[in-house]
Amino acid sequence: xxxxxxxxxxxxxxxxxxxxxxxxxxxxxxxxxxxxxxxxxxxxxxxxxxxxxxxxxxxxxxxxxxxxxxxxxxxxxxxxxxxxxxxxxxxxxxxxxxxxxxxxxxxxxxxxxxxxxxxxxxxxxxxxxxxxxxxxxxxxxxxxxxxxxxxxxxxxxxxxxxxxxxxxxxxxxxxxxxxxxxxxxxxxxxxxxxxxxxxxxxxxxxxxxxxxxxxxxxxxxxxxxxxxxxxxxxxxxxxxxxxxxxxxxxxxxxxxxxxxxxxxxxxxxxxxxxxxxxxxxxxxxxxxxxxxxxxxxxxxxxxxxxxxxxxxxxxxxxxxxxxxxxxxxxxxxxxxxxxxxxxxxxxxxxxxxxxxxxxxxxxxxxxxxxxxxxxxxxxxxxxxxxxxxxxxxxxxxxxxxxxxxxxxxxxxxxxxxxxxxxxxxxxxxxxxxxxxxxxxxxxxxxxxxxxxxxxxxxxxx
Amino acid sequence: xxxxxxxxxxxxxxxxxxxxxxxxxxxxxxxxxxxxxxxxxxxxxxxxxxxxxxxxxxxxxxxxxxxxxxxxxxxxxxxxxxxxxxxxxxxxxxxxxxxxxxxxxxxxxxxxxxxxxxxxxxxxxxxxxxxxxxxxxxxxxxxxxxxxxxxxxxxxxxxxxxxxxxxxxxxxxxxxxxxxxxxxxxxxxxxxxxxxxxxxxxxxxxxxxxxxxxxxxxxxxxxxxxxxxxxxxxxxxxxxxxxxxxxxxxxxxxxxxxxxxxxxxxxxxxxxxxxxxxxxxxxxxxxxxxxxxxxxxxxxxxxxxxxxxxxxxxxxxxxxxxxxxxxxxxxxxxxxxxxxxxxxxxxxxxxxxxxxxxxxxxxxxxxxxxxxxxxxxxxxxxxxxxxxxxxxxxxxxxxxxxxxxxxxxxxxxxxxxxxxxxxxxxxxxxxxxxxxxxxxxxxxxxxxxxxxxxxxxxxxxxxxxxxxxxxxxxxxxxxxxxxxxxxxxxxxx
Numbered sequence: 001x002x003x004x005x006x007x008x009x010x011x012x013x014x015x016x017x018x019x020x021x022x023x024x025x026x027x028x029x030x031x032x033x034x035x036x037x038x039x040x041x042x043x044x045x046x047x048x049x050x051x052x053x054x055x056x057x058x059x060x061x062x063x064x065x066x067x068x069x070x071x072x073x074x075x076x077x078x079x080x081x082x083x084x085x086x087x088x089x090x091x092x093x094x095x096x097x098x099x100x101x102x103x104x105x106x107x108x109x110x111x112x113x114x115x116x117x118x119x120x121x122x123x124x125x126x127x128x129x130x131x132x133x134x135x136x137x138x139x140x141x142x143x144x145x146x147x148x149x150x151x152x153x154x155x156x157x158x159x160x161x162x163x164x165x166x167x168x169x170x171x172x173x174x175x176x177x178x179x180x181x182x183x184x185x186x187x188x189x190x191x192x193x194x195x196x197x198x199x200x201x202x203x204x205x206x207x208x209x210x211x212x213x214x215x216x217x218x219x220x221x222x223x224x225x226x227x228x229x230x231x232x233x234x235x236x237x238x239x240x241x242x243x244x245x246x247x248x249x250x251x252x253x254x255x256x257x258x259x260x261x262x263x264x265x266x267x268x269x270x271x272x273x274x275x276x277x278x279x280x281x282x283x284x285x286x287x288x289x290x291x292x293x294x295x296x297x298x299x300x301x302x303x304x305x306x307x308x309x310x311x312x313x314x315x316x317x318x319x320x321x322x323x324x325x326x327x328x329x330x331x332x333x334x335x336x337x338x339x340x341x342x343x344x345x346x347x348x349x350x351x352x353x354x355x356x357x358x359x360x361x362x363x364x365x366x367x368x369x370x371x372x373x374x375x376x377x378x379x380x381x382x383x384x385x386x387x388x389x390x391x392x393x394x395x396x397x398x399x400x401x402x403x404x405x406x407x408x409x410x411x412x413x414x415x416x417x418x419x420x421x422x423x424x425x426x427x428x429x430x431x432x433x434x435x436x437x438x439x440x441x442x443x444x445x446x447x448x449x450x451x452x453x454x455x456x457x458x459x460x461x
Numbered sequence: 462x463x464x465x466x467x468x469x470x471x472x473x474x475x476x477x478x479x480x481x482x483x484x485x486x487x488x489x490x491x492x493x494x495x496x497x498x499x500x501x502x503x504x505x506x507x508x509x510x511x512x513x514x515x516x517x518x519x520x521x522x523x524x525x526x527x528x529x530x531x532x533x534x535x536x537x538x539x540x541x542x543x544x545x546x547x548x549x550x551x552x553x554x555x556x557x558x559x560x561x562x563x564x565x566x567x568x569x570x571x572x573x574x575x576x577x578x579x580x581x582x583x584x585x586x587x588x589x590x591x592x593x594x595x596x597x598x599x600x601x602x603x604x605x606x607x608x609x610x611x612x613x614x615x616x617x618x619x620x621x622x623x624x625x626x627x628x629x630x631x632x633x634x635x636x637x638x639x640x641x642x643x644x645x646x647x648x649x650x651x652x653x654x655x656x657x658x659x660x661x662x663x664x665x666x667x668x669x670x671x672x673x674x675x676x677x678x679x680x681x682x683x684x685x686x687x688x689x690x691x692x693x694x695x696x697x698x699x700x701x702x703x704x705x706x707x708x709x710x711x712x713x714x715x716x717x718x719x720x721x722x723x724x725x726x727x728x729x730x731x732x733x734x735x736x737x738x739x740x741x742x743x744x745x746x747x748x749x750x751x752x753x754x755x756x757x758x759x760x761x762x763x764x765x766x767x768x769x770x771x772x773x774x775x776x777x778x779x780x781x782x783x784x785x786x787x788x789x790x791x792x793x794x795x796x797x798x799x800x801x802x803x804x805x806x807x808x809x810x811x812x813x814x815x816x817x818x819x820x821x822x823x824x825x826x827x828x829x830x831x832x833x834x835x836x837x838x839x840x841x842x843x844x845x846x847x848x849x850x851x852x853x854x855x856x857x858x859x860x861x862x863x864x865x866x867x868x869x870x871x872x873x874x875x876x877x878x879x880x881x882x883x884x885x886x887x888x889x890x891x892x893x894x895x896x897x898x899x900x901x902x903x904x905x906x907x908x909x910x911x912x913x914x915x916x917x918x919x920x921x922x923x924x925x926x927x928x929x930x931x932x933x934x935x936x937x938x939x940x941x942x943x944x945x946x947x948x949x950x951x952x953x954x
Binding site (some may be wrong): 001004005006008013014026029031032036038039041042043397 | 498499503
């Protein structure tokens with residue numbers, strides 16, 4: 001008897017079951033049926049890189065309620081959409097990121113607003129949303145959303161209203177920044193000295209002074225909730241414990257740091273934005289050298305904020321651009337700029353890490369996508385898979401010359417490009433000079449010091 | 462292992478991913494629903510003894526319907542199947558072309574080109590196919606309309622198509638190899654083999670290399686990126702290589718020569734593994750997706766199984782077409798268990814169980830509009846055709862000096878391509894807007910005048926040539942012209 005069978009297919013298996021059905025993709029993984037696998041993957045990666053560049057349109061909206069340069073902003077960490085901005089005229093806007101509109105415009109201070117922060121509802125034990133503002137008029141004011149809603153009455157949209165604050169505190173010395181504690185009904189202000197305030201007291205409960213003239217910014221540590229980090233105009237970065245009477249530690253960098261932020265996922269690490277156009281990541285346990293130097297800006301960094309994922313942070317700079325850095329990456333992933341944007345005084349990463357909000361000297365609040373080429377539309381699962389696949393391919397071939405060139409290419413304004421080139425020449429010349437000196441001196445007389453260490457001038461305890 | 466923690470973490474991650482890939486591949490086996498064919502004999506029986514008629518009795522009607530013979534007049538016939546095995550193209554030497562959905566037995570198009578046809582080849586799908594005609598290569602669509610006449614491919618003898626590169630390859634009677642991109646129409650490469658008329662052409666599907674068989678018994682390997690052959694193998698000393706086939710996995714090559722021998726070559730070492738005597742010189746061979754080898758001589762076709770592992774004693778199957786009709790081409794139908802035979806008196810389709818891959822690897826039956834768009838987007842560059850496919854996607858381990866030199870060359874090339882702005886000729890003096898305008902206008906007029914003058918000259922020359930030609934053509938009429946007096950008289954009347 002002969003045993004015989006030949007391929008015999010039922011054609012119905014290869015048809016759509018219904019009109020809306022998707023045609024099933026037949027895939028046989030046998031490598032001999034799928035030649036040029038690697039070459040085709042490379043081609044797909046190349047296409048994906050090109051498509052990414054075609055679709056990268058990060059700018060979403062500009063909100064122009066403010067009539068003067070925006071100085072500061074704060075995001076509500078308990079909401080996806082709330083944020084507030086303050087300007088030079090002393091006006092605060094409360095915004096909704098989703099509807100891209102303001103729901104309160106508050107005439108808050110007489111002069112510039114220097115600091116804004118939301119209070120953690122768990123800390124103040126309220127269902128209300130509170131935020132604090134500090135201004136050049138030496139006042140710290142606490143605003144409540146419920147109060148504002150009550151007082152609004154029939155004020156027109158975008159109309160400035162002189163709301164009454166929930167509470168206000170007057171400082172004897174000038175004030176710059178304000179930040180709220182994560183656990184208690186306390187807040188800290190920076191100015192000529194660092195002061196810690198209690199809601200119940202009209203005077204600060206503690207004062208920290210280490211002979212600095214002006215402390216620019218300060219931030220509470222999100223995990224060790226008694227720690228405060230501050231940067232001052234004498235190039236120092238200082239660490240305080242509010243349980244003690246004296247500051248803990250202080251380091252001096254080569255230049256002044258104008259902004260700082262803690263990494264929300266690794267709260268032992270913090271990043272400072274320096275006026276030498278670099279960002280420095282530090283480990284607070286080991287302050288004598290930076291963990292990482294993030295270079296790419298061409299002018300002083302004015303504002304910085306971490307993504308809630310802790311993987312990336314965005315910076316706004318005096319060179320009129322915004323950059324996004326990986327937390328462990330020396331170079332920026334992305335640069336955003338527009339023709340009309342001036343120096344970026346304040347910046348915030350939205351709580352879903354999809355958007356970046358920037359406030360700049362040109363009175364506009366701008367909303368950007370954090371990934372320039374990502375679509376905001378709801379996607380089919382197949383679409384998502386396709387994007388995940390092309391992202392994976394881009395990663396696989398990230399070191400390929402051609403793909404690297406395409407992905408790395410970013411269009412920047414002429415001025416930035418020029419400064420970049422000048423900076424490159426400067427560093428090269430500096431390195432050359434150092435090498436020459438080393439070559440002409442006794443071996444070992446001029447030890448190699450890594451740049452991360454070189455940038456830290458002094459550590460004081 | 463280096464000390465870099467980040468690299469180590471990445472490597473660890475990659476290992477996990479690789480494991481996951483293997484697991485998913487293994488799991489994916491369930492998603493391959495179709496089963497392969499087989500033919501097994503029991504006891505003293507031998508598979509070679511089963512004729513097609515006998516097999517018909519044991520097979521379902523769907524399969525039996527596809528065993529058929531076509532008696533056609535314009536033979537011998539060259540044949541080709543589409544990549545999904547659905548359509549069949551027949552081309553008779555004397556100019557007859559017909560395309561059909563061979564399983565449904567429905568004719569798509571049929572026409573005659575009234576010219577000798579040497580070879581025929583489907584392009585990406587059934588929508589277009591190329592025909593090697595007497596003088597040029599032509600491209601027709603599925604309605605039989607002539608789409609292109611490729612005048613660069615003069616006197617083509619063999620046609621092959623590289624589907625991932627969209628390249629049509631022709632080997633011409635003069636021994637030239639031409640690569641043409643069918644998506645852009647650009648000729649990618651023209652190579653002179655300098656070895657005379659080719660006797661066979663075969664494509665290695667794994668790396669896109671072309672194998673060309675010559676009259677002196679050699680096989681040469683070609684890629685469009687090199688002007689000379691990559692490898693020369695002397696397969697059948699001083700006997701023309703009549704056919705070449707390469708296994709789907711790209712490891713083995715089978716050549717036949719007029720010395721009545723069939724040789725199996727290991728393409729990794731370029732060594733002859735097995736050497737068979739055939740009953741006569743074999744003129745066509747083909748290897749199926751599952752690795753069955755068909756060899757034809759005269760009107761006989763033999764199918765061999767497991768021929769690469771060890772030397773077989775007898776074929777797996779054998780079949781004879783009509784008496785006196787020798788077979789010109791044999792091709793296994795992809796994704797089917799059938800073998801198509803183009804011979805002098807027509808075409809035969811026979812069943813060879815276990816020859817085809819049971820599970821498709823692309824949207825075979827679907828409307829291929831979108832798939833085709835993706836295929837064009839993922840078109841590979843001709844530079845990816847190389848002997849060692851495994852090199853793509855690996856680290857470039859060339860020395861620093863070589864890399865530096867390459868970089869410099871690239872930079873020099875880029876600089877030479879970069880447009881340099883021509884400097885304006887500036888004469889120092891007072892520039893007046895009136896003068897500049899007058900000058901630019903004058904230049905414009907001069908240009909116009911020049912072009913008009915050239916056109917007039919062309920026209921004048923053309924007219925004169927035509928007149929001369931007419932005079933020449935009518936010169937023989939001079940004898941019939943009426944004499945001058947007669948002419949006048951006629952006019953008077």
